[in-house]
Structures are given as C-alpha cells and as structure tokens.
Amino acid sequence: MDTTYSASSHREGTAVSARGLRKSYGSTTAVDGIDLDISAGEVFALLGPNGAGKSTAVEILEGFRHRDAGEVHVLGADPGTAGRSWRARIGIVWQHRVEGSPLTPLDVVRHFAGYYPESWAPEEVLERVGLGDKARARVRSLSGGQSRRLDVALGIVGRPELLFLDEPTTGFDPEARRRFWTLIRDLAGEGTTIVLTTHYLDEAEALADRVAVISKGRIVARGTPATLGGRAEALATVSWTDDGHRQQIRTAEPTRVVAELMPTFPGEIPELSVHRPTLEETYLRLIEEPGADAQESPAESREELPT
Numbered sequence: 168m169d170t171t172y173s174a175s176s177h178r179e180g181t182a183v184s185a186r187g188l189r190k191s192y193g194s195t196t197a198v199d200g201i202d203l204d205i206s207a208g209e210v211f212a213l214l215g216p217n218g219a220g221k222s223t224a225v226e227i228l229e230g231f232r233h234r235d236a237g238e239v240h241v242l243g244a245d246p247g248t249a250g251r252s253w254r255a256r257i258g259i260v261w262q263h264r265v266e267g268s269p270l271t272p273l274d275v276v277r278h279f280a281g282y283y284p285e286s287w288a289p290e291e292v293l294e295r296v297g298l299g300d301k302a303r304a305r306v307r308s309l310s311g312g313q314s315r316r317l318d319v320a321l322g323i324v325g326r327p328e329l330l331f332l333d334e335p336t337t338g339f340d341p342e343a344r345r346r347f348w349t350l351i352r353d354l355a356g357e358g359t360t361i362v363l364t365t366h367y368l369d370e371a372e373a374l375a376d377r378v379a380v381i382s383k384g385r386i387v388a389r390g391t392p393a394t395l396g397g398r399a400e401a402l403a404t405v406s407w408t409d410d411g412h413r414q415q416i417r418t419a420e421p422t423r424v425v426a427e428l429m430p431t432f433p434g435e436i437p438e439l440s441v442h443r444p445t446l447e448e449t450y451l452r453l454i455e456e457p458g459a460d461a462q463e464s465p466a467e468s469r470e471e472l473p474t
C-alpha cells in the first residue's frame with residue numbers, strides 16, 4: 168500500500184462552506200446562525216466555552232446531526248444527504264473515546280482500514296500516533312492518553328481529505344501533545360484540511376492557520392491566532408519596579424518606553440517585563456465582553472500598582 172502523498176494531494180478551493188447554520192434542541196438554541204468558510208489545506212480551530220455550540224456545528228458538518236436551517240457544503244456535497252464515497256473522504260476523531268476492547272490496536276486499525284478505498288498501512292498509522300510499541304497490546308490495557316491516540320489513528324487511517332478533531336489531546340501528556348502537533352502539521356503539509364475544536368489555546372496557536380470563537384451559538388470573532396480580536400494592535404504593558412513600587416505603562420510603543428526608562432536606572436531596569444495579550448487573554452476577553460472584537464484605541468497610560 169502506498170503510504171506517501173503525491174504533490175497533487177495539495178488541495179485547492181473551499182473545503183467547508185456554511186451559511187446561516189442553525190440548530191436548536193427544544194428550547195435550547197445550540198447554533199444560532201453561523202457562517203463558515205474553510206479553505207482546502209487549512210487548519211481551522213473552533214474555540215468556545217463549554218456548551219457554546221462547537222460540537223453541534225461540527226456534527227452538522229460531519230453529517231451526523233440535522234440542521235434546522237442554513238446551507239452547508241463540505242467537500243462539495245451537502246453532509247445531510249451525502250453518501251458513502253463522500254464519507255470515506257472524511258476522518259473524524261470524536262470527543263469521547265472508544266471503550267476498551269479485548270482486541271489489539273493493530274486489529275482495530277486494520278478493521279477500520281478495510282472501510283476505506285485508500286488507507287494507510289495499519290502499522291504505519293500506529294507509528295505515526297506513537298502507538299507502535301502498543302500495536303499488539305490489548306486495547307483495554309491502554310492508558311487514557313494511549314486510547315486517545317488510538318482514536319486519532321482511526322480518524323486518519325482512511326487518509327482523509329478533511330479531518331475533524333474534537334478536543335483531540337485531552338488526557339495527553341505534554342510530550343504526547345507535542346508529538347500529536349507534529350503529526351497534525353505533517354498531515355496539513357500533505358494537504359489534509361483540519362477542523363479542530365479545542366479548549367487548549369496554546370494548541371490553537373501552535374496549529375491553526377485561522378480560528379473562530381463561538382459563544383452562545385454565534386461566532387463572536389475570527390482571524391489568525393496572531394490577529395484575533397485586535398490582538399496584533401493591542402497595547403503592550405511595560406512593567407518594572409522603582410524604589411520598591413511596581414510601575415506599569417500600557418503603550419503601543421514598548422521599545423520607546425524601555426529606551427526612555429534606561430537612562431533613569433544605573434544598570435538593569437529592576438524586574439522589567441514587556442507583555443502583550445496572549446491568545447488566551449484575548450479569547451477570555453472575547454467571550455466575557457460582548458462586542459470586544461473592536462480594536463482598542465492606542466492611548467498610553469501609566470499607573471503604579473498596589474504593593
């Protein structure tokens with residue numbers, strides 16, 4: 168079985184397009200008019216608090232949930248009506264992991280591989296997710312993080328054009344997460360479109376070309392991790408200690424502020440730090456303050472912090 172992608176596997180066009188997507192469960196509106204465009208080959212992350220509507224939106228895109236309204240095209244088809252050949256082009260790593268089984272990871276991956284016209288070699292896919300040495304162990308003997316890696320193996324074994332990952336690294340140790348990120352980057356480099364939901368902002372920052380923040384069923388901000396919510400233009404905070412008192416200046420020009428401070432100290436500026444909003448801080452502001460997507464006006468302000 169061929170286990171390499173050809174250059175022609177780099178894809179062009181739109182992988183996912185949704186307009187006015189809506190879904191309610193009884194009186195709960197889970198998805199309240201979402202528009203999405205995800206390009207082929209893109210890594211796109213959906214962020215949002217618990218219950219924001221991410222899984223519902225993604226399950227509609229996967230064809231596992233009916234929408235109440237809206238237009239959706241995924242790999243050129245309506246997921247509500249698309250057939251088996253369309254499904255074979257899609258990989259899914261569900262939020263909840265598959266329960267333990269008396270089979271081995273190799274048995275399970277082999278079984279799943281049989282459903283796809285063009286699958287990875289099962290041994291290779293287990294190597295790629297870091298389960299090579301557990302290929303012949305019992306699935307029920309795997310740790311939580313190892314089981315999750317098996318879920319990822321099952322999601323990618325069919326060499327999907329589009330891979331949905333719902334909170335894929337929950338339970339991974341830090342080294343396994345880094346390894347998983349490398350795998351995702353490799354898959355993206357080979358042309359796979361990836362739609363990721365995650366609560367780990369560092370994961371979104373490390374992997375995503377673009378992110379969208381969902382809150383209460385609506386997209387409240389979208390952009391690259393670096394520019395989301397006006398992050399690129401946000402003021403920096405320069406902090407230091409002067410005569411035992413913590414000082415800070417919020418400024419659009421931290422280099423100038425530090426240069427002006429330098430001559431006022433004989434040597435090092437005590438406890439100097441320059442901080443710009445992290446993706447996590449930006450995200451928290453976006454979901455806490457309605458309309459916070461507007462950019463801040465770059466006015467400089469100085470204050471002394473209470474000790």
Ligand SMILES: Nc1ncnc2c1ncn2[C@@H]1O[C@H](COP(=O)(O)OP(=O)(O)OP(=O)(O)O)[C@@H](O)[C@H]1O
Nearest residue numbers: 192195196197215216217218219220221222223224
């Ligand atoms: N099958 C269901 N029946 C009734 N309500 C549901 C169902 N699935 C989801 N909901 C509700 O819809 C809303 C959105 O849930 P959803 O699972 O899409 O959110 P989420 O953003 O994926 O959350 P999480 O980060 O916790 O996974 C929530 O209020 C949830 O309780």
